[in-house]
Amino acid sequence: MGATKTEHFTDKQNAIAKLAKAMAHPARVAIIDYLLSVDTCICGDIVNELPLAQPTVSQHLKELKEAGIIKGSIDGTSICYCIDELAILEIQKYFEEISNNLNIKKNICC
Amino acid sequence: MGATKTEHFTDKQNAIAKLAKAMAHPARVAIIDYLLSVDTCICGDIVNELPLAQPTVSQHLKELKEAGIIKGSIDGTSICYCIDELAILEIQKYFEEISNNLNIKKNICC
DNA sequence: TATATTTATCGTAATATTGCAATAAAATGA
DNA sequence: TCATTTTATTGCAATATTACGATAAATATA
Numbered sequence: 016m017g018a019t020k021t022e023h024f025t026d027k028q029n030a031i032a033k034l035a036k037a038m039a040h041p042a043r044v045a046i047i048d049y050l051l052s053v054d055t056c057i058c059g060d061i062v063n064e065l066p067l068a069q070p071t072v073s074q075h076l077k078e079l080k081e082a083g084i085i086k087g088s089i090d091g092t093s094i095c096y097c098i099d100e101l102a103i104l105e106i107q108k109y110f111e112e113i114s115n116n117l118n119i120k121k122n123i124c125c
Numbered sequence: 126m127g128a129t130k131t132e133h134f135t136d137k138q139n140a141i142a143k144l145a146k147a148m149a150h151p152a153r154v155a156i157i158d159y160l161l162s163v164d165t166c167i168c169g170d171i172v173n174e175l176p177l178a179q180p181t182v183s184q185h186l187k188e189l190k191e192a193g194i195i196k197g198s199i200d201g202t203s204i205c206y207c208i209d210e211l212a213i214l215e216i217q218k219y220f221e222e223i224s225n226n227l228n229i230k231k232n233i234c235c
Numbered sequence: 236t237a238t239a240t241t242t243a244t245c246g247t248a249a250t251a252t253t254g255c256a257a258t259a260a261a262a263t264g265a
Numbered sequence: 266t267c268a269t270t271t272t273a274t275t276g277c278a279a280t281a282t283t284a285c286g287a288t289a290a291a292t293a294t295a
Contacts, residue, residue, distance in 0.1 A: 018280055019253065023176035024151035028158065036149035040283085041134035041142040048138065051226050056235060059241060066133035071284050073243060078282095088235045092241045092292045097235040100227050107220035114217045116161050117210050125166060125198045125207040128250055129283065150253085169271060181254050183273055188252095202262050202271045 034106045037082030042067055042075050047098065050085065056097030058090065144216045147192030152177055152185050157208065160195065166207030168200065 079085045083102040189195045193212040
């Protein structure tokens, strides 16, 4: 008990849940916001932007990276993180599909 | 320690995180998929569709409802759940904005 | 080589989530 | 009223997440 029953759901359902989970924390949303706001996809001053300690930020970055939402490349002692378009596109299209689907149906009840 | 530091982030960041969190479990993605697949936004046979016990499904439905992603109306002994367009629209637009933003920038590094 | 800078990892405490059996609550029909 | 049906709630165990201090690892520079 306690662990998610991943094996009972489709690959797509698990994939969407994984992407959503990566965005399921305000600090990680803030990281994405910040990466969008800077011109050069700047590095570890993300820590200075967030009200969290460096290890905590590092952990959030790791989760975003593992979900495929950001990617990082080493640049000397610092690391340059930026958003991975593919993952964003995948989740964007998922919600777009739902939106379109809802428009066609036009809620029968509720 | 341990609890999310909600108060340090913007309302928008918290709102997006909350919606994403609601979708951060494959069972809840499956519920949305099912609600989209049925013509009449049918009720509690969601339990039969999912590989989870009734109390677990009820709990997932509650979380989706509290996040505003679904709404339910009582119909005799059963309850009719369906997707709330507004919440879907909000999260859809968020990811669309990111997508558009990324298209303009066209990744400088990484 | 020693030091500073930057990021990652470890260890741990606090809290949250997931899942289900048991049970309650609410409405219907006999 | 009493059983049936449907959904919600309670209580609890297992697991996951969040946060951070301490520390390690990696690279650059003096």
